[in-house]
Amino acid sequence: MSAHATSTYVPKSRIAKWFESRLPLVGLVHSSFIAYPVPRNLNYFWTFGAILSAFLGIQIITGVWLAMHYDPSAANAFESVEHIMRDVNYGWLLRYAHANGASMFFLAVYMHIFRNLYYGSYKAPREVLYLLGVIIYLLMMATAFLGYTLPWGQMSFWGATVITNILAAIPIVGDSIQSLLWGGYSVGNPTINRFFSLHYLLPWMIAGVVVLHVWALHVTGQNNPAGIPIKSSKDAVPFTPYATIKDVFATVAFMIIFAWFIFYQPNYLGHADNYVPANASVTPAHIVPEWYFLPFYAILRAVPDKLGGVVLMFGAVAILAFAPWLDTSRVRSTNYRPVYKVFFWLFVANAILLGWLGAKPPEGGYVIVGRICTIYYFAHFLLVMPLCGLFETPKPLPGSILETVTGPRHTANEGLTAGVPVENANKNIPGGAKPDAVKSH
Amino acid sequence: MMRYPTLLAAAFVAVLGIGPVAAEEHGTNPPRQHWSFAGVFGKFDEAQLQRGFQVYKEVCSSCHSMKLVRFRNLSEEGGPGFSAAQVKALAESYQIKDENDKGDVIERPGRPADAFPPLHPNEKAAAAAHGGKAPPDFSVLAKARTYERGFPAFVFDALPFTGYSEQGVDYIHALMIGYGDPPEGKEVPDGVYYNKYYPQGQVIAMPPPLSDGAVTYAKNDKGEPVVPETVDQYARDVAAFMAWAAEPHMMARKALGFQVILFLIVLSGLLYYVKKQIWKRIGGEVHGLQPELHKTS
Numbered sequence: 001m002s003a004h005a006t007s008t009y010v011p012k013s014r015i016a017k018w019f020e021s022r023l024p025l026v027g028l029v030h031s032s033f034i035a036y037p038v039p040r041n042l043n044y045f046w047t048f049g050a051i052l053s054a055f056l057g058i059q060i061i062t063g064v065w066l067a068m069h070y071d072p073s074a075a076n077a078f079e080s081v082e083h084i085m086r087d088v089n090y091g092w093l094l095r096y097a098h099a100n101g102a103s104m105f106f107l108a109v110y111m112h113i114f115r116n117l118y119y120g121s122y123k124a125p126r127e128v129l130y131l132l133g134v135i136i137y138l139l140m141m142a143t144a145f146l147g148y149t150l151p152w153g154q155m156s157f158w159g160a161t162v163i164t165n166i167l168a169a170i171p172i173v174g175d176s177i178q179s180l181l182w183g184g185y186s187v188g189n190p191t192i193n194r195f196f197s198l199h200y201l202l203p204w205m206i207a208g209v210v211v212l213h214v215w216a217l218h219v220t221g222q223n224n225p226a227g228i229p230i231k232s233s234k235d236a237v238p239f240t241p242y243a244t245i246k247d248v249f250a251t252v253a254f255m256i257i258f259a260w261f262i263f264y265q266p267n268y269l270g271h272a273d274n275y276v277p278a279n280a281s282v283t284p285a286h287i288v289p290e291w292y293f294l295p296f297y298a299i300l301r302a303v304p305d306k307l308g309g310v311v312l313m314f315g316a317v318a319i320l321a322f323a324p325w326l327d328t329s330r331v332r333s334t335n336y337r338p339v340y341k342v343f344f345w346l347f348v349a350n351a352i353l354l355g356w357l358g359a360k361p362p363e364g365g366y367v368i369v370g371r372i373c374t375i376y377y378f379a380h381f382l383l384v385m386p387l388c389g390l391f392e393t394p395k396p397l398p399g400s401i402l403e404t405v406t407g408p409r410h411t412a413n414e415g416l417t418a419g420v421p422v423e424n425a426n427k428n429i430p431g432g433a434k435p436d437a438v439k440s441h
Numbered sequence: 442m443m444r445y446p447t448l449l450a451a452a453f454v455a456v457l458g459i460g461p462v463a464a465e466e467h468g469t470n471p472p473r474q475h476w477s478f479a480g481v482f483g484k485f486d487e488a489q490l491q492r493g494f495q496v497y498k499e500v501c502s503s504c505h506s507m508k509l510v511r512f513r514n515l516s517e518e519g520g521p522g523f524s525a526a527q528v529k530a531l532a533e534s535y536q537i538k539d540e541n542d543k544g545d546v547i548e549r550p551g552r553p554a555d556a557f558p559p560l561h562p563n564e565k566a567a568a569a570a571h572g573g574k575a576p577p578d579f580s581v582l583a584k585a586r587t588y589e590r591g592f593p594a595f596v597f598d599a600l601p602f603t604g605y606s607e608q609g610v611d612y613i614h615a616l617m618i619g620y621g622d623p624p625e626g627k628e629v630p631d632g633v634y635y636n637k638y639y640p641q642g643q644v645i646a647m648p649p650p651l652s653d654g655a656v657t658y659a660k661n662d663k664g665e666p667v668v669p670e671t672v673d674q675y676a677r678d679v680a681a682f683m684a685w686a687a688e689p690h691m692m693a694r695k696a697l698g699f700q701v702i703l704f705l706i707v708l709s710g711l712l713y714y715v716k717k718q719i720w721k722r723i724g725g726e727v728h729g730l731q732p733e734l735h736k737t738s
Contacts, residue, residue: 041725082509082581085690092690093697241719256705261599263698264481265606267584270600272609275585275687276577285640336479356592406724 008035032218037236037245039224041404044245045115046222047250048108054251055105056210060203062098070150072196077152078277096266097258097424102144103269104197104258106292109137117323118344120332121223126331129216132209134321139206141317146199147292152192153274158287160187160195166300169307182272186280227332235401257360286361294349294358299377301362310372319381326381328389329435331397339392340384347380468640469609471590471615474677478684479607481699484692485685490521492668493682496656496675501579503684504571504647506560510686513553519692520685528553572632572646583609583680583687586634588640610684612638617676651675 009030011020020027069088071080084091113133114123122130145163149156164187168178183190221230230236237243261268269291273284289297296313303309319326334341354373358364398404477486492517497507512532515523523531532551537558541547551558561567565690567575577585586606590598597603619638629635629644651672661667668674685691717725 079509085688086509086514088512092688092694136485165531186563237723242723245716245725249709249716252705252712253709256702256709259698259701259705260601263694263701264604270605272585272587275581357733361673 018086019319032064032214032239033073034238034240036218036228036239037199037221038239039222039230039235039401040225040227040237040242042222043225043248044246044250045076045119046224048112049217049256050247051251052106052112053210053253054230055101055108056203056207059098059101059105060207060304062094062101063200063203065094066098067200072150072192072277074152074192077150079193081151090131091214093262096262098147099260100261100266100269102147103261103290103292104254105140106144107257108254109140110292110323113137113320114348118334119223119225120227120327120334122324123327123330123332126216126220126223127215129220131321132216134317136206136209136213137320138317139202139209143199143206144290144292146195146202149192149195150199151274152278153271153285154276154278154282154284155271155274155279157187157280158284159289162287163200164191166306166310166313167312171307196351202231204397210285220358223332225333225335226400226401227336228400228401231400232402242361288359291355294356295377296358296371297353298354298358299374301358302367316377319378323381323385326385328392329392329420330387330389331394336395336397337388337392338395340388343380343384343388347377347384348378350380411422454651465499468588468643469579471611471638473605474607474611474614474680476607476610476681476684478681478691480604481601481685481695483695485519485521487520487522488667489678489681490685491523492658493678493680493685494521495658496651496679497579497682499656500650501558502557502673504576505558505579506567507579507686509556509578510561510689511554511556512551514689517689520641520689521682525553574646576647579631579683579686581687582680583683585609586612586686593662607684608678609687613680613683614676616645617651617679643708 009020009027011017011026018025019025036263066084069080069084069091071077081095084095084098086092088094116130116133122180144160149160163377164178164181167181168174170177179185181191181194182188185196271288287296296316299316300309300313303312329337334344350373352375354370357370357373362370476485477489497505512528512535515521515531516525516528529552532553532555535551535555535558536548537551537555539549553723561575564575571694588611590605590608598605612652615638617638619636621637623629623635623643627635627643633644634648635643635648636645637643653671656670658668659671660664660720668678688694
């Protein structure tokens with residue numbers, strides 16, 4: 001936390017001085033969210049961190065309220081959810097906000113991951129920051145899956161059955177994991193009890209890792225669309241008011257989409273089958289996960305072997321963690337990588353296609369296309385990322401962040417500084433003042 | 442309103458060659474109906490909900506329960522708009538299982554706070570009484586049924602102006618009018634009925650429940666019928682009633698949503714202006730991928 005030691009916060013009142021000398025909490029907040037230098041060329045893709053924080057808060061608050069009315073038992077869960085919808089004051093709003101909030105959370109996290117991959121934010125020195133993000137994503141997936149089982153509709157029940165069954169494919173420990181999750185010999189009352197408990201637990205773990213994620217961010221500083229570090233005070237603006245107002249605006253604008261779904265399409269992102277109470281003796285025609293899991297579901301089903309499918313499905317998430325070392329290019333931003341840029345958009349299109357295939361029945365042509373897409377997904381990480389960096393000639397990088405804002409003709413004199421002292425900017429961002437290693441390309 | 446997306450959808454399907462899977466296997470897609478409660482400003486039609494309830498009570502309720510709906514709901518705002526007295530009388534016409542102070546199981550007349558009683562003591566008894574499969578409960582059925590819209594129609598279904606969330610209601614209406622003679626060559630086993638909108642093999646165990654004139658609707662002041670007493674009209678009315686039963690707060694939801702979204706649009710407009718003003722101090726900012734600034738050669 002050495003970066004925060006250089007806070008410019010000076011307590012004024014006697015009480016503030018007394019408190020700050022005992023716990024420099026205000027100084028920590030000041031250095032992280034007020035004086036913190038932000039690259040001045042950030043675009044709106046950099047507002048998804050704030051949007052995600054907002055959604056973590058929304059999910060926790062609506063979730064805590066829902067838990068006051070929800071009954072996590074196989075016999076009563078479905079009816080208790082309908083009790084929330086019908087009899088609890090604004091219960092319909094709480095539930096629809098929570099259900100659609102999960103989807104919006106994933107929409108935002110996918111934008112966040114897209115930004116990270118496109119602008120090479122995962123590269124040195126932000127590897128740990130990035131790995132913490134992958135852990136958050138994994139925790140989010142677990143939380144969302146557990147949450148979707150709680151209304152105890154048909155899709156809840158059969159989704160839980162499918163996922164716990166695939167865990168049983170893990171050699172040696174698989175069966176134990178499965179019976180531990182079930183609490184018996186099939187999905188039943190003990191299962192929904194423990195899933196509810198875990199669904200309440202994991203968001204706090206997410207919140208904890210988010211603190212580490214933000215901490216790591218504030219040590220290394222933010223990446224930016226040019227992918228070059230802050231070199232002078234003219235490259236940066238203080239977090240408040242510049243980033244604060246932009247984040248607030250983007251968050252409120254994103255809430256319009258959220259509100260649209262809550263109020264006018266509340267069930268669009270769900271499944272009609274989940275309004276049928278869970279029934280162990282009737283299997284739905286198509287068991288389909290929520291939209292945000294579809295690409296991974298497609299990968300699972302593309303493999304003819306059960307264990308192989310499980311390995312590839314988890315591998316598809318795990319491989320993200322290796323991106324910083326698989327990518328051999330030292331140029332961060334894809335804007336300056338003409339060859340990789342083509343492959344990158346192919347990767348995005350491929351991921352969307354996998355999502356579409358995940359919603360289709362696993363038969364005929366869908367399986368064949370699914371296999372090709374699965375191979376391409378892994379090839380992007382295992383072949384494109386290492387090879388592109390070796391053979392590609394990147395475009396020349398701009399001299400400074402300021403240059404990307406004002407254009408290369410203009411010199412630093414013309415750019416108005418927002419008043420971050422140079423020493424401060426550089427101290428807060430280790431490596432910020434060092435010559436850019438990327439330039440040598 | 443749907444003309445353009447539908448055409449576009451057809452074009453896409455034609456170009457990509459991803460035709461819908463054979464209709465015979467999965468049932469025909471229900472014809473889309475006009476519903477007063479569809480869209481951003483949609484409202485339930487009280488008279489229609491009352492007629493729909495009449496159809497439910499006189500016809501459907503002999504086999505289909507509605508356990509999650511309470512009698513009082515029928516007089517609550519945004520619903521069929523029965524009076525409190527009507528609801529009290531209706532509730533009293535039902536016998537509800539309860540316990541007395543000595544712990545004996547008794548039957549007493551219903552109260553507005555009671556839910557519609559189940560028709561059978563449990564699911565197994567309901568199944569046994571109906572040839573092996575319990576008729577589904579009506580409470581959330583309008584949300585529990587849907588049909589596949591395919592790409593790209595499903596994208597337009599989510600959007601303002603082209604939005605569509607009445608798939609379940611359309612399906613219920615369609616199912617009621619979908620009975621008829623099977624096409625040539627289609628084998629229909631004994632005890633089940635051909636219904637072109639039923640997804641599982643187009644044969645359904647439920648006999649055609651409605652027939653023209655089966656329910657007598659209230660007449661207007663001049664003694665003339667307000668709506669035709671046909672299967673199509675009954676189907677429409679009962680489907681609308683089921684839409685309300687599945688989502689009794691829908692009108693409150695849509696009304697609040699309009700205020701919330703309007704507020705958010707105004708607030709984000711103001712915030713955007715504030716942001717502009719703040720960034721002006723340092724000469725503004727650039728957006729997007731900034732391609733023109735990256736042409737450094």
